[in-house]
Amino acid sequence: MVKLILSDMDGTLARSDKSLPEKTNEVFEQLLDRGYYVGIATGRSLASVQRDFPKFKDRFTVIAENGSVLFHQGKMLYTSNMDKIILKDIATQILQLEGVVPLFASGMVTYGLKQFKHLGHIFDVYYPNMLWVDTFEDIQDDIVKMATYFENYNAKDFTETFEPFRKYCDVTISAVEWTDFSNHGINKGFGVKKLTELLHLETSEVMAFGDYLNDYEMLKVAKESYAMENAHPEVKKVAKYIIGTNDEEAVIQTLETLLNT
16 A cells, blocks of 8 residues: 655656646645655755745655655655765866866755856756855865756766766766766665655555656665656666656646545
């Protein structure tokens, strides 16, 4: 029996223009009222989820920053802080690459270097609580994830360049133009396992929806796993079910079916 429902945002729940289906809040509220744990599993920040779902801030279960942050019904349950010495070294090397922009997520706030502030309008969708600093040393908070945005490139173009960094952390392509750096073993699949442990659930009681490579582990862990028709081929391979596209609002349609059973 399903008890925890988690959906990715971009390419999954959200349409391609980043908007949400009109029935999203209505369906989520019905599920919550029936006793399901409901929420979002995303590479975005917790602040982004809370901005998009203010009504459910204290009711949602959230896996943010691709598993580095776990939040449940108004409480922070878990964060995975990175070694800032190692992170500084990686960031220094990345800053030497043209068109590659590092961002540093602390859990609630995301830091960017002032030299990239002109790109703030792009980052706001994913990281609404941006603070701009002169140097990495100006960041006093712990860092749970470093995200890199590719201004004019595809993330896949840097797979080989980033390979040496895998010795120190996990490197995950989270979107066409984004790659995330996090502690080894931290991903959405870890987030699902940790949440089930903390909430005294089983992974067999988890329903999850995803479309991209950062959803891969989550869909392997969740027994009721759904990949979108627009999903990456590798993600489709591990999902139990394939549903319609994000623009067809397939997640909401599937959840409405659950409500009617």
